[in-house]
Amino acid sequence: MAVDLPSPNPLDRQTIVCLYCNKPQEVGRKAMTITCRFCHKALRLEDTRIKTYEARRSIETVGVITVEKKGSVVTDTILCGGLIVRGKVKGKIISRGTIFMSPEGEIVGDVTAPSMVVPAGAILNGHYEIGVKD
Amino acid sequence: MAEQPGQNTEFSTVLGPDARFKGELSFEKGMRLQGHFEGKINTPGRVHVTREAKLQADVEAGALVVEGEVHGNLMAADRIELKQSARYEGDLRAAKLVVDEGAQFNGHVTVGPEAVKGGNNRPPGVPGARPNVTAPVPQAQPVK
Numbered sequence: 001m002a003v004d005l006p007s008p009n010p011l012d013r014q015t016i017v018c019l020y021c022n023k024p025q026e027v028g029r030k031a032m033t034i035t036c037r038f039c040h041k042a043l044r045l046e047d048t049r050i051k052t053y054e055a056r057r058s059i060e061t062v063g064v065i066t067v068e069k070k071g072s073v074v075t076d077t078i079l080c081g082g083l084i085v086r087g088k089v090k091g092k093i094i095s096r097g098t099i100f101m102s103p104e105g106e107i108v109g110d111v112t113a114p115s116m117v118v119p120a121g122a123i124l125n126g127h128y129e130i131g132v133k134d
Numbered sequence: 135m136a137e138q139p140g141q142n143t144e145f146s147t148v149l150g151p152d153a154r155f156k157g158e159l160s161f162e163k164g165m166r167l168q169g170h171f172e173g174k175i176n177t178p179g180r181v182h183v184t185r186e187a188k189l190q191a192d193v194e195a196g197a198l199v200v201e202g203e204v205h206g207n208l209m210a211a212d213r214i215e216l217k218q219s220a221r222y223e224g225d226l227r228a229a230k231l232v233v234d235e236g237a238q239f240n241g242h243v244t245v246g247p248e249a250v251k252g253g254n255n256r257p258p259g260v261p262g263a264r265p266n267v268t269a270p271v272p273q274a275q276p277v278k
Binding site: 098115116117119120122126132 | 213230231232233234235236237238239240241242243244245246249
């Protein structure tokens with residue numbers, strides 16, 4: 001007897017790009033962590049919101065990191081899918097997506113990203129590689 | 135190309151699209167660069183690098199708007215604007231920086247009110263360079 005299984009809803013899946021091997025893969029939309037099926041590294045998929053002072057060795061997520069106005073991050077490396085800076089960030093940043101800054105944002109450290117939006121008033125200091133293709 | 139009304143009041147100097155300049159240039163008000171420029175620019179006014187322009191120079195200006203291709207060190211007392219079509223390589227120092235999505239840039243960036251304090255005595259290529267100030271060395275006192 002044939003059983004009609006519900007066809008997988010494409011809205012339940014999303015395509016992400018591995019932070020380490022840059023390979024795209026489809027994952028469940030509700031997944032919070034996965035293991036890359038190509039390089040076998042653990043990947044966090046959640047968006048992260050930083051509202052206070054945080055000092056960490058590294059922050060790595062495929063999602064978007066938001067540093068709020070009162071947030072301040074001191075870290076060696078930030079590896080992320082996107083970044084919104086309304087507070088202060090000190091450390092090296094590698095973003096796979098656009099970095100958005102607000103006028104009161106501050107970044108001290110080297111930055112690599114495909115594109116960046118900076119309004120007047122933001123404070124920047126470091127080496128920047130924006131939109132530069134390898 | 136039709137001129138917009140009021141265009142010449144802001145940019146009294148225009149280097150046209152078929153012009154090629156090599157050397158050092160200084161002026162008071164503003165300059166619109168549409169051609170090729172190689173050398174050095176020094177002005178308290180505005181410099182507008184249009185989409186078709188190519189600038190290969192060290193620039194010290196009041197304000198800079200970049201829409202074209204720029205290689206060199208930029209320093210602006212007020213602000214630097216990198217528009218969507220801008221391609222920039224070099225070291226940048228300004229009180230304010232505005233970057234539109236899509237602008238490409240590569241180099242050391244120092245932006246903030248502190249970045250241009252101390253005037254033009256800091257070369258834009260030296261990050262964090264400070265004027266050479268020697269603190270007084272305390273002299274040894276004889277033990278009583």
